[in-house]
């Protein structure tokens with residue numbers, strides 16, 4: 001593979017381009033009209049304008065991307081995540097053009113994209129599934145009987161849904177029929193497919209996912225788990241690896257079950273199997289994500305594996321160069337997604353210009369971003385500014401490192417989730433590891449961030465006082481006449 005087109009934008013496009021460059025592969029970026037000056041465009045060897053800002057006119061234009069790839073002699077396309085990454089028709093078109101799609105087969109995407117088909121494929125192995133209906137519900141009365149057997153509350157899920165889309169909780173028998181009818185019509189309008197099924201509602205679960213890598217020769221390994229329970233409205237905010245609560249035995253069992261999920265769909269490439277883990281430490285298969293995920297860096301840091309390079313290698317037909325026994329967890333990693341959102345106002349997306357954008361540095365700090373100071377956050381795409389990822393020898397040290405890195409990160413001009421990150425890092429439930437997917441709902445109140453701010457203001461005031469005193473002390477010692485001189489002479493103290 002000599003030339004790869006990255007069919008994405010922002011931080012993930014830049015992150016992929018970096019690995020490709022390290023492998024000596026030439027790179028092609030694509031961009032929309034608002035992304036002309038974006039770092040991912042500057043970083044690539046060549047760049048192709050796709051069209052106006054809206055995704056449907058630019059990053060979702062598979063036809064334009066394919067035409068540009070042919071014209072420029074591209075031999076591989078990396079879709080990143082979102083946009084075309086889980087579009088099996090696009091993967092097929094790419095492969096039919098003699099270009100390698102750096103991702104799984106269209107077949108694997110289709111099975112895992114249909115939640116009922118996924119459960120059926122997985123049920124051939126002994127992977128635990130949440131009790132529920134195996135087929136799309138056609139008879140509401142029969143489904144109600146099944147719901148009574150399972151016990152309320154139950155969840156109605158759309159087979160074409162996923163990631164929390166098309167889910168409905170039903171608390172009791174009385175509301176079952178009404179909720180079922182709503183769920184079906186919602187699924188028809190949202191996905192063009194009214195297939196829904198029911199599952200027992202697992203209360204207070206953790207969201208644990210297993211990172212996998214599979215080659216084209218039947219070798220599949222797991223790169224341990226990520227704990228992704230700190231989320232709101234199905235949008236993850238903080239992820240870490242490893243989980244604070246898995247024992248080595250449970251890690252091995254979940255890892256091996258995840259490998260079987262991949263086997264069930266002949267998976268190739270990097271993929272992730274999501275599990276729910278309940279308070280009894282029982283776990284259940286939820287779904288498989290057939291793409292590189294936003295939170296992949298925490299797995300890279302604890303495993304020492306560059307997942308993008310591995311995606312390229314397995315797409316080229318190479319065998320994995322390591323086995324499960326070669327893989328060891330090294331330390332602990334935490335990622336904070338820095339969103340252009342206001343945590344004080346129900347995480348409402350904010351837009352504007354990054355007036356100040358200064359990144360933290362130092363040992364164990366990684367920033368994956370696609371913006372520079374002075375840039376505008378576009379309204380058209382995901383509001384993520386960056387991912388702040390830290391790695392340290394253990395969880396406690398990683399939390400300390402994240403707090404330090406957040407303090408070093410200065411963003412002005414756009415409201416963001418940095419202070420929220422600091423709130424979580426200081427929260428007893430997070431520090432102790434005693435939390436689940438209800439963390440934000442159960443613990444977080446917008447006022448809590450004022451306390452974080454007050455702490456910061458207090459520190460700033462103390463520091464300012466100290467600086468003032470030390471500089472005026474020195475001024476007296478030096479007997480220098482002007483303020484200007486005092487500052488110049490003493491600035492090194494600061």
Ligand code: MV4
Pocket residue numbers: 130155162163164165199200201202203205207231234274276286287437438
């Ligand atoms: C569930 C569940 C509890 N019981 N299924 C959410 C996203 C998608 N991947 C599936 N999800 C869930 N499925 C059963 N049978 C809990 C979740 C879930 C969740 C639910 C409500 C609020 C936050 C959540 C975060 C992660 C998972």
